[in-house]
Amino acid sequence: MPVLITGVAGFIGFHVARRLCEAGTEVLGIDNLNGYYSVELKRARLQQLSGFANFRFQPLDIANSVDLQQLFTGQAFSEVIHLAAQAGVRYSLDNPGAYGQANLVGFLNLLEACRQQPPRHLIYASSSSVYGANAKLPFSVDDPVEQPVSLYAASKRANELMAYSYAHLYRLPTTGLRFFTVYGPWGRPDMALFKFTRAMLEGRPIEIYNNGLMGRDFTYIDDIVESILRLRLKPPSLPTGNRPASCSTSAAASRCGCCISSSAWRTPWASRPSATTCHCKRETCWRPGPMWARWRAGSTSPRTHRWNTALTLSLAGTGIFTGFEPRTHNRPQVAS
Numbered sequence: 001m002p003v004l005i006t007g008v009a010g011f012i013g014f015h016v017a018r019r020l021c022e023a024g025t026e027v028l029g030i031d032n033l034n035g036y037y038s039v040e041l042k043r044a045r046l047q048q049l050s051g052f053a054n055f056r057f058q059p060l061d062i063a064n065s066v067d068l069q070q071l072f073t074g075q076a077f078s079e080v081i082h083l084a085a086q087a088g089v090r091y092s093l094d095n096p097g098a099y100g101q102a103n104l105v106g107f108l109n110l111l112e113a114c115r116q117q118p119p120r121h122l123i124y125a126s127s128s129s130v131y132g133a134n135a136k137l138p139f140s141v142d143d144p145v146e147q148p149v150s151l152y153a154a155s156k157r158a159n160e161l162m163a164y165s166y167a168h169l170y171r172l173p174t175t176g177l178r179f180f181t182v183y184g185p186w187g188r189p190d191m192a193l194f195k196f197t198r199a200m201l202e203g204r205p206i207e208i209y210n211n212g213l214m215g216r217d218f219t220y221i222d223d224i225v226e227s228i229l230r231l232r233l234k235p236p237s238l239p240t241g242n243r244p245a246s247c248s249t250s251a252a253a254s255r256c257g258c259c260i261s262s263s264a265w266r267t268p269w270a271s272r273p274s275a276t277t278c279h280c281k282r283e284t285c286w287r288p289g290p291m292w293a294r295w296r297a298g299s300t301s302p303r304t305h306r307w308n309t310a311l312t313l314s315l316a317g318t319g320i321f322t323g324f325e326p327r328t329h330n331r332p333q334v335a336s
């Protein structure tokens, strides 16, 4: 049975698909290739994946329930890794409807499809933005998250609650992941590192929000992928025995908000980490290491340096986002 990845032409979906394909896993990817950012970049990612015999792509909008149901009627999926969404916090101020469609309607459609044809595990992307106005640091998945300060955050929190109810009602094993700003090759051009670089290359001032009084955790894409792949084969355990489907113990089937990312790259001005990685460690026996530790160990530095250089060259050269790393299906070699 193939693994279904939604949002496969996106930054994280592309990397997850590539790792799975390299491991010989059959992958079906769907994406509506929307124009939130360069469609050329999304197509370039798909182009990379098209070299794998075990990869298939189908253009599909998850907000279209008929198309999604049809997809699930035709075949079963071993796991569903749901990464399609309208991302971005600021964009939600001007385009709230996009979040309603992709993140709420789309997610409901996906849950319904999974209810009809249950995968062994539904992993979906939530976001660190659900911590919203929380003041307690470091953030923890055990904290209440009731103050989303953007529609994007509210839509992600809604996803967690929706997933919880489907786990409870239909014993659908779900895991939600609160990603903290992800960076790396083939990344999203709407995010800070790309915007900073582009501004530098074009000789424009770098736009810094909140007078520069900002600190946040970043997570390197390989750490995100590693966490997803480790979790993929570890669905939350369902209660056994002859229980009614709505029995409250089946709530244990939902592991909403498993926090997999933090402190991979601490910005120099951030005096505190933004999240604990305890859950990640507990669930996967592994956690993303802090940048400084890996720097000392000599493993992250060359990779990050090469990425930065490639990013700069790419932006300076073609303006097309295909030159970030060698065009090969092998994973980038990392000195260790």
Ligand SMILES: NC(=O)c1ccc[n+]([C@@H]2O[C@H](COP(=O)([O-])OP(=O)(O)OC[C@H]3O[C@@H](n4cnc5c(N)ncnc54)[C@H](O)[C@@H]3O)[C@@H](O)[C@H]2O)c1
Residues within 6 Å of the ligand: 006, 007, 008, 009, 010, 011, 012, 013, 030, 031, 032, 033, 034, 042, 060, 061, 062, 063, 082, 083, 084, 085, 086, 087, 088, 101, 102, 106, 125, 126, 127, 128, 178, 179, 180, 181, 182, 183, 188
């Ligand atoms: N990148 C980060 O730093 C970050 C942080 C927190 C959470 N997330 C979440 O992780 C997931 C992946 O993020 P990303 O950075 O890869 O974003 P991305 O925008 O690069 O990828 C999302 C993909 O989903 C597709 N998509 C959007 N609406 C769709 C729809 N209705 N039907 C089908 N496809 C649709 C887009 O075309 C895009 O290719 C998203 O859910 C995002 O909210 C990302």
